[in-house]
Amino acid sequence: MMLFERGSLKVRTLKENDKYLLAKWLSDPLVLEFYEGRDNPFTVQKVMDKFFPLEADEVKCIIEFEHKAIGYIQFYQLDDETKNVYGYGDEITYGTDQFIGEVDHWNKGIGTLLVTSMVQFLLDHKKAYRVVMDPQVRNERAIRCYEKCGFKKVKLLPKRELHEGIYQDCWLIEYGV
Template sequence: MVLWSKQGVSVRKLEAGDADHLVRWLSDPRVLEYYEGRDRPHDMAMVQEHFYRDDQIEACIIQLDDRDIGYIQYYPVDPEEREVYGYGEGDGRIFGMDQFIGEPDCWNRGIGTRLIQGMVSYLTNTLQADKIVMDPQTWNARALRVYEKCGFRKIKLLEKREWHEGEYRDCWLIEYSAANGEEK
């Protein structure tokens, strides 16, 4: 089921047959450098365990002109994460999202910008998100540039937030606020 499509980029729900793509993408050191870590290549069992759970995470596939090129997930931020991030009940509906483009030939072509813009529009307009948050690692300058271009802003440093390649890495909590109206 396609959730949205814009300028050749679309997002559809994850299907059972997508596991082979995830294994291939998450076995590629070029992808793992940015997502999960090069010391964590995924086999089929890991993909099944991590991506085919029955929880509140909406797992999806990114497509470019009907070619499967990556993975994106979104989810309502749970009360524990809201507290860590410094949000209260008055902050409204908050969604988190994580993504990667698994086909390196699709990097540095503006696809990530179109993806994030489309996903922000979907979450704010269709799911009525008040805020969207992500926590990219601080060293991932390319991703941070894309997110900032799409209206996200740095909120706070999350020290030693994510285990990546043998050490805890700092991340930025970044936020898109629908009240600012960039995508509505």
């Protein structure tokens, strides 16, 4: 099912056949440097275990650009426990995670187009009050992209994510209305 389209960018829900694309992308060391870890490559079976069956609280999607699947994005409404950790109230807050798996599509503005389009979709169709992400502090390229899209650093989350055997600090960043 198509969620939205903006120019040459399309975001559609995940299909079972996408498991082969995800396994390809999630076994590329360049992609794994910031997403999942180079010590954690994915097989098709591992993709099936992690991404399927689809869960009601996460919407998992494939990113297409110029009719070619190039990446993955998911979004979810934050639960009360996570909102408490972040210091948020009852407002509708969504989180997203994404990566462009086709590395030849990096540094071409597609990430900026994707993030701004997803934020607009969440504001318009899910009535989000804010959208948040928690990239690793060392992922400077992604953070620059998110800041171009209007996200602001809110809080440092020390030792938030286990990545390649080391707990990494992350930034809580938000886009608020």
